[in-house]
Amino acid sequence: MRCVSQISEPLHVLYAPVQEDLRLVERVFDEEIAGDLPFIDDLCDTVRSYRGKMLRPGLLLLTARAAGELTDAHPTLAAVVELVHMATLVHDDVLDEADERRRQPTVNNISGNEAAVLLGDYLISHAFHLCSSLESQYASRRIGATTNTVCEGELLQNHYRGRLDLSEAQYFNIIGRKTAALTAVACELGAHFAGADEACVDAMRGYGLSAGIAFQIVDDVLDVTGDQATVGKTLGRDAGLGKLTLPTIHCLSVADADTASTLRAALQNDGPQSAEVIRECLSRTGSVDHALSVAREYVLGATFQLDTLPPSDAKASLSALAEFIIGRRF
Amino acid sequence: MRCVSQISEPLHVLYAPVQEDLRLVERVFDEEIAGDLPFIDDLCDTVRSYRGKMLRPGLLLLTARAAGELTDAHPTLAAVVELVHMATLVHDDVLDEADERRRQPTVNNISGNEAAVLLGDYLISHAFHLCSSLESQYASRRIGATTNTVCEGELLQNHYRGRLDLSEAQYFNIIGRKTAALTAVACELGAHFAGADEACVDAMRGYGLSAGIAFQIVDDVLDVTGDQATVGKTLGRDAGLGKLTLPTIHCLSVADADTASTLRAALQNDGPQSAEVIRECLSRTGSVDHALSVAREYVLGATFQLDTLPPSDAKASLSALAEFIIGRRF
Secondary structure, eight states: OOOGGGSOHHHHHHTGGGHHHHHHHHHHHHHHHOOSOHHHHHHHHHHHTTOOSOHHHHHHHHHHHHHSOOOTHHHHHHHHHHHHHHHHHHHHHHHTTOOEETTEEOHHHHHHHHHHHHHHHHHHHHHHHHHTTSSSSHHHHHHHHHHHHHHHHHHHHHHTTTOTTOOHHHHHHHHIIIIIHHHHHHHHHHHHHTTOOHHHHHHHHHHHHHHHHHHHHHHHHHHHHOOHHHHOSOOSHHHHTTOOOHHHHHHHHHSOHHHHHHHHHHHTSOSHHHHHHHHHHHHHHTHHHHHHHHHHHHHHHHHHHGGGSOOOHHHHHHHHHHHHHHHOOO | OOOGGGSOHHHHHHTGGGHHHHHHHHHHHHHHHOOSOHHHHHHHHHHHTTOOSOHHHHHHHHHHHHHSOOOTHHHHHHHHHHHHHHHHHHHHHHHTTOOEETTEEOHHHHHHHHHHHHHHHHHHHHHHHHHTTSSSSHHHHHHHHHHHHHHHHHHHHHHTTTOTTOOHHHHHHHHIIIIIHHHHHHHHHHHHHTTOOHHHHHHHHHHHHHHHHHHHHHHHHHHHHOOHHHHOSOOSHHHHTTOOOHHHHHHHHHSOHHHHHHHHHHHTSOSHHHHHHHHHHHHHHTHHHHHHHHHHHHHHHHHHHGGGSOOOHHHHHHHHHHHHHHHOOO
């Protein structure tokens, strides 16, 4: 089983202010999904092996420490956002027909699509069940509203599959809902339950939103340019499944007619050769650099929100975490 | 859009004591899933067309009326259990590769498996979101615990697919979790929020549990013996997907060697001819009658739990509803 000590080096250092709390999050997570059926525990072991970056729990705990005091509610909340995230990963891998995640075979790969759909349901159910163990309904309401939005983002993405005329605005609408809504609520709940005032909670929510958008843009860039062995998951699926992302949208909008036509053909033609053609087109228009520069602007926007916080190790980690998002290769 | 007045005749009469409340449930349900994305509203229209029996909301409201006073929380709770149920239907249809439900094409049939998986997620998320609008966490905790159990039941069923040695005990373990847990919690919450005492809440939970088991046994019988035009959904999927149910389990355990061997072959061989062979085998061993007699015993057990209630129209409806479960042809 992957545990805190196995979190990759740069993140391990950034998480230092909340290292002990992250251990507790893992315990709460594991206790919540443990049941009386051994084969479900086996499926959950696969999910635990996905626990790589612990980004959302890390954000929630660091925000709490930076904005106020950690409470007993925080490890529970952090486990809830991680459970929601894991559920989306398991269902995403079914929809993307992905075979590998974090260098492990996916649940759908090992146990079939049926088990993966049901395991995703099991995880989302446990996320809400765990959240309902808190004293007030506050977090349940915010988490419920957020998962509504995440599902809308996923449905939007699926709705636009194969649409080569996807606009940047539509792309941001998708990633804002499917990815940034959850990082935003993680930071918001971290600050709210730490006793921060409304302005600070809003700022932390803004930090999480911008960081989430930057994170997804880089994720989409890595899907095109990443090294599968380093990233550790099936790559090239976006193009293969007709999903346009910021680099390809940019290239189609600025390329000359020949390049645009070559890219369009490659996007409609799944396969390793297509991946090479796509990279070549993006390189001609500097579209990967464009996407990374947009991500960098979101990182600046995220970091700006931290100005309201008093100096602390946790604040420094949040700042460095936003930078890590841009520099990461996995 | 299907509405209360379109509920089939025998149920319409049974629901008379809560007819107005059921209308309100539909309104709460519709308001909860309405969003700003028209294509999601279109998907939700398909789901609304599944709203046939409204069994779980009906049970929740009738139990409340029979055991105490209806409150503002009841229509919300009834919409929550219906949303959970709809989410399971949408995902079940993906797993069962079903084309038709309530005489309408399924979501997976119209919009593909991807959209259906995501729409199921959207519905379960809205169920929890709606539940979190209530003042206390009580219902969120009970609903969360129940959906955990429902997912376990679905995972168990999938785990045992293709296993021709499934025992009656394993079958009851599956249907108790996947179906009866939700009808049980519907009746429990109906009574609890109506102000009933603990003994009455326990009795109503017992009623819902037994009624749910009987309902699922009859559902499984209809999958083998039903007329697709009357039942209105794709039939014969259990055998086709290697799912043993009470009639086939009984037949395999009591049949002579020839019949058992014929049935085993037919269960491993999907197709319309197999359906005919299965019916022939079950008929030789009286296995459909056996299953229905077991269902009848559960109906008796359910009705027995109603003894604690004072006489009322709602109590009479609960009693008649248990009888309806056995007699239904759809």
